[in-house]
Amino acid sequence: MHPAASVILFSTLSGLGFGFLAFLGWGALAPSGWAAFFLWALGYGLAVTGLLASTFHLGNPRNALKAFTQWRTSWLSREAWASVVTLVLLAPVALSGIFGLGLPRLVGQVGGALALGTVFTTAMIYTQIKAVPRWHHWLTPVMFLSFAVAGGATLSGRLWAPLALLSVGAVLLAVWRVGDGAFVRAGQTLGTATGLDRLGLPSVxxxxxxxxxxxxxxMIFVVGRKHAAKLRKLALLLASALPALILLLPLGVWGIALAAALHLAGALAARWLFFAEAEHVVGLYYGARG
Amino acid sequence: MTALPQATEKRLGLVIDLDTCVGCQACVTACKGWNDGGIGLSDQDPYGASPSGTFLNRVHSYQVAVPDGPAQVVTFPRSCLHCDNAPCVTVCPTGASYKRAEDGIVLVNEDACIGCGLCAWACPYGAREMDAAQGVMKKCTLCVDRIYNETLPEVDREPACVRTCPTNARHFGDFADPESHVSKLVAERGGYDLMPGMGTQPTNKYLPPRAKGPGAASPLAPLLDVKATGIAGWLDRMLGKI
Incomplete structure (x- = not known):
């Protein structure tokens, strides 16, 4: 699939933003005053920037509000609802933190759960697509959620954040291992795509x-295998190993900022691969899938 | 809207006969011609160095290595199959993509389309193309503006691709009626679904090329084993020794 900047930025930034908002909502950090303002602004900023980036992917964005109508069937519509409800529900929690209003914790916890729910709906937009076998697997939402949790844990300075970051690496390895065989396992060939397997072996x-x-x-984006192998190593290093290591050093807030920045860069590389390496079955008609 | 109907009264669709299709591209041209009217199917740089455009029907050509027979060339038209279980419909966030309960035709309401492209991703067959100029999704309408159009002569009330096909490789009809022309064709000729493993339950069916039998020996075959005689034979032997 074509790795469009808009969808890469959307899924990465909103994933990190909603991940961080989940931790803020649950009260992992209980900041007040200006500190609360900046932390909530960071969470909202990442989430909203991501959502805005997604609108650049639309050919006809003036109809965007209609995307709220089909939540019964469409994961994209559910994602629209989940993101807006989360942002609206967490707003009073943020204000309560900034101005010390003492809102009950339950509202923040519900909002936090919804924030992770939003990340799940984002993942399901891709997971549901059977025509892209690499995406059509339960590991896809696991991958999206592990990025959100690790990013949120890093930004909120959790002690176990290095573990969460390392688990992102493990999930990425699993995603690649399972994903590399997914197209063949799906069993579609030029023969089944044209039905000419009845006759013999077709080719273009x-x-x-x-x-x-x-x-x-x-849908028929071809990525150089050498570059992909390098990018995978880079993604592992940046998204998982390096930030985990940095968090173990006594660098305080600066360590967190550096780890989060590296993690985000790694997440972008991993997400680029998520799209670029995804093979759509329509490529069969064009002889693009071996 | 984007929930699929449980069942449709009619199941309108096409039968495409791969035995008689000659790959002339007339269906591609007729489709583009008819559907270009009104809102249109845009082209980018059509007469320039890198032309591109929106088409609802494309014709591929494949060669098939047949295990115990001569190789075959098969030309293969590809367009929307109007699936019963259309994944392009349920993914749509706006309700722009829908399947009609009355006749099963899958359509896009362009006034509600946001051009997110998710339906094109969901379709295994590449039946949908985003119009680069209009930013909305385009797909085969089964010429819904022809088949019910009472201002057209009756003979023209079928999809443009079917009407134009010079070899009668395309047939239009109702698959819900077992006595229809298309249902009979499918039964007689072993019409099949494309990528049945994708679970889309397409309405359109393809008829396989008829078996061609073993390849006949070439009439020129005896000439392959000519032995030169006389002076030519002597020359042949002498030159062969050098």
Missing amino acids: LDPAHTAGNYLKRE
């Missing part, structure tokens, strides 16, 4: 069109 004779089209640009 002439392309249907010599120039590009939407399908080829959007």
